[in-house]
Amino acid sequence: MGRSKRKPKFTNCGFVAHGKSEWYIAKYIFTNLHIRHQLFAKSNGKSSIQINGLMAYLNKICRNLKSFAEEHCVEYDSKTKRLVNFKLFIMMDTDDCSELAAKDFQSKKMFAGHPLYDYIVPLFCIRNLEEVMVKAGIMTxxxxxxxxDRFYSKVFPMNDGKRGEGTAEEIRRFGEQVRPIKETNLEELIDYCLKQIEQD
Known part of the structure; x- marks a missing residue:
């Protein structure tokens, strides 16, 4: 009697980081929840990705859905030609572009026609991440x-070990800190990631 094949672990979450601060937050969430993820950034966030350059960056990482799925281990349904159980979160500040560009980012209008359009979730920080951190009481x-670099690496540390008790609860608390703040929707990433571990 042959062994049954184990279902492969697929990547359920992608994240495009504006810069190093966003990179730290994403790694903090993903490593503490042990979520299989793909983090997109320039030099691990050392160089920033601006809203005005987003489309060029997305075209670079995704020519079409099938090749994107193969490269990043995302489940792909060949019948429907769609990705399965996958979202791409893009976290940007809105203080380094025009008001129109910021609105087009938040509404997803700027991504119209891109293969990843249906999977993109824009995460915004108005006007920037630091202002959101102050309103959340995380930064004085x-x-x-x-x-x-020092602040975010200390407040949002990576967890490279085994899943420990309380790590998911820590992420939940972070979600509740940012949830009341109208200037961001960062809680959408946290809620999605927590849902993924509940389904494991």
């Missing part, structure tokens, strides 16, 4: 750029 005041 806005800090200079040269202090951000």
């Amino acid at each position: 005041k806005k800090i200079p750029d040269n202090q951000k």
Whole structure:
């Protein structure tokens, strides 16, 4: 009697980081929940991706859905030609582009016609991530750029070990801190990731 094949672990969540601060937050969520993910960033966030350059970046990482699925281990339904159980979260500040570009990003209008359109979830921080962190009580005041790396790596540490008790609860608490803030929808990423571990 042959062994049954184990179902492969597919990537359910992709994340495009504006810069290093967003990269730290994404890694914090993904590694603490042990979610199979694909994180897209320039030099691990050391170089920023601007809203105005997003489409060029997306065209670079995705020519079509089938090749994207193969490259990043996302489940692909060849009959419907669609990705299965996958979302691509894109987290951007809105203070480095025009008001129209910011609105087109938040409404998804700027992604119209792109193969990943149906899977994209824009995550916004108005005007920027630091202002959201201050409103959430996570940061007491806005800090200079040269202090951000140290701050975010300390407040949002990666977890490379086995899943420990309380890690999911820690992410839930983070979600509740940002949920009341109208200037961001970061809780959508957190809710989605928590749902993934509940389904495992």
